[in-house]
Amino acid sequence: MSEQDTKERILDAAEQRFARDGFHGTSLRAITAEAGANLAAVNYHFGSKETLMAAVIDRRLAPLNRRRSECLEAVAAAARKENRPPDVRGVLRAFIQPTLDFRGSCPGAEAFVTLVGRALVQPDDTLRVFFQKRMEPVVTRLFESLAAALPALPRQVLFWRLHFMLGAMSHTLCWIDRAGRAAPAGLEPSADAETLSDLLLDFLTAGMESTS
Amino acid sequence: MSEQDTKERILDAAEQRFARDGFHGTSLRAITAEAGANLAAVNYHFGSKETLMAAVIDRRLAPLNRRRSECLEAVAAAARKENRPPDVRGVLRAFIQPTLDFRGSCPGAEAFVTLVGRALVQPDDTLRVFFQKRMEPVVTRLFESLAAALPALPRQVLFWRLHFMLGAMSHTLCWIDRAGRAAPAGLEPSADAETLSDLLLDFLTAGMESTS
DNA sequence: GTCTATATGCCGATAGAC
DNA sequence: GTCTATCGGCATATAGAC
Numbered sequence: 001m002s003e004q005d006t007k008e009r010i011l012d013a014a015e016q017r018f019a020r021d022g023f024h025g026t027s028l029r030a031i032t033a034e035a036g037a038n039l040a041a042v043n044y045h046f047g048s049k050e051t052l053m054a055a056v057i058d059r060r061l062a063p064l065n066r067r068r069s070e071c072l073e074a075v076a077a078a079a080r081k082e083n084r085p086p087d088v089r090g091v092l093r094a095f096i097q098p099t100l101d102f103r104g105s106c107p108g109a110e111a112f113v114t115l116v117g118r119a120l121v122q123p124d125d126t127l128r129v130f131f132q133k134r135m136e137p138v139v140t141r142l143f144e145s146l147a148a149a150l151p152a153l154p155r156q157v158l159f160w161r162l163h164f165m166l167g168a169m170s171h172t173l174c175w176i177d178r179a180g181r182a183a184p185a186g187l188e189p190s191a192d193a194e195t196l197s198d199l200l201l202d203f204l205t206a207g208m209e210s211t212s
Numbered sequence: 213m214s215e216q217d218t219k220e221r222i223l224d225a226a227e228q229r230f231a232r233d234g235f236h237g238t239s240l241r242a243i244t245a246e247a248g249a250n251l252a253a254v255n256y257h258f259g260s261k262e263t264l265m266a267a268v269i270d271r272r273l274a275p276l277n278r279r280r281s282e283c284l285e286a287v288a289a290a291a292r293k294e295n296r297p298p299d300v301r302g303v304l305r306a307f308i309q310p311t312l313d314f315r316g317s318c319p320g321a322e323a324f325v326t327l328v329g330r331a332l333v334q335p336d337d338t339l340r341v342f343f344q345k346r347m348e349p350v351v352t353r354l355f356e357s358l359a360a361a362l363p364a365l366p367r368q369v370l371f372w373r374l375h376f377m378l379g380a381m382s383h384t385l386c387w388i389d390r391a392g393r394a395a396p397a398g399l400e401p402s403a404d405a406e407t408l409s410d411l412l413l414d415f416l417t418a419g420m421e422s423t424s
Numbered sequence: 425g426t427c428t429a430t431a432t433g434c435c436g437a438t439a440g441a442c
Numbered sequence: 443g444t445c446t447a448t449c450g451g452c453a454t455a456t457a458g459a460c
Contacts, residue, residue, distance in 0.1 A: 006443080022335035024236035028436065038445060043437060045443095121330050121386045123234035160411045163387060164380040171379020172372075174333045199372045203419040210418030218425080239453065250427055255455060257425095 009035040019111035067098040117173030221247040231323035279310040329385030
């Protein structure tokens with residue numbers, strides 16, 4: 001039970017709880033109880049509840065966004081090489097696929113993805129600003145790639161479409177594991193990652209390319 | 213300062229606070245302070261914090277969903293009369309337009325719409341279930357209208373597309389008044405209701421009609 | 425119907441022993 | 443680095459005067 005073990009167990013438990021009950025709905029006591037750690041350990045290792053949340057986000061978001069940037073760069077490079085604009089679906093996939101892949105990559109990632117989905121609409125200012133700062137570089141890169149793929153589209157329109165896309169995506173991430181419960185008529189939601197990725201890309205690509 | 217005045221002032225204040233800080237992030241003290249009412253008045257008039265939230269939602273959601281149902285029914289009736297399927301854009305507009313119209317219809321509606329946008333991803337189970345129950349009839353109606361407009365589309369696919377649409381919409385409702393701050397390069401977001409409605413309908417209609 | 429006063433409990437954070 | 447014990451505060455909810 002070394003220092004790092006405790007620290008990581010707290011991060012794991014916090015990830016689960018924050019995703020399930022939200023920031024304000026989760027107490028440090030609930031987190032430490034689930035982690036089998038002492039209440040004081042949180043402040044010792046992380047300083048405060050807010051910095052704990054920041055650490056939870058950073059641990060997973062940094063590598064995820066690195067992967068997203070790599071994929072976006074690969075799509076852009078391929079387009080440059082062939083001297084053509086990148087294709088919309090390829091750009092969108094470069095942003096979305098790493099997220100869905102990541103979901104199955106390690107235990108806890110599922111909860112984290114829910115957390116990310118919620119962070120976009122979180123009321124708490126501190127956390128939202130923190131999260132936005134971490135997302136800004138890769139979102140800017142996504143915006144520029146889409147602008148290159150859709151040169152005729154006014155940037156204001158693209159800006160809003162990007163918002164629509166992020167909304168569809170974050171909502172999906174939040175609901176991916178309980179969409180079945182909301183099915184209107186006994187529909188099997190069939191939420192395997194690959195199918196869902198295709199469905200989302202079909203929808204978003206068409207929306208992005210809309211000319212009406 | 214009759215009974216109803218106090219009750220409504222509490223509802224107004226709660227609407228603002230819940231929308232800004234979330235359910236768990238808002239205290240009854242903050243609400244009653246803003247309403248100029250006494251703390252005990254909340255429990256007297258509403259019973260508990262949760263039932264207060266339910267009252268906040270009900271006050272506006274009931275007429276809003278009535279209007280949505282009327283619009284959806286009007287589109288369906290027009291299609292029946294001309295013996296053709298309804299058009300996708302018309303169905304989507306029947307659901308979306310009342311929401312955006314409502315935003316400007318009375319003071320406080322803005323905050324309520326933000327609240328509704330967030331309710332879809334709210335972590336709290338009680339509130340989410342409550343909200344879903346209130347939305348279920350009109351969402352089912354929307355689903356059936358879209359199914360009629362897109363007879364070739366498998367219902368499972370439509371189910372997910374409906375989720376994507378609700379996500380794009382709720383995210384937009386949450387960000388409508390602060391999307392400008394996230395603009396990547398000094399873009400004017402130009403968020404007037406009519407333009408935004410058209411942009412959203414362009415995007416969603418194309419996504420719904422996608423055949424790839 | 426509205427108030428004051430208070431019951432009761434959980435919250436985040438910290439001091440200090442080991 | 444981990445623990446116990448506790449501080450000070452704010453939470454929801456209620457009892458009872460007016």
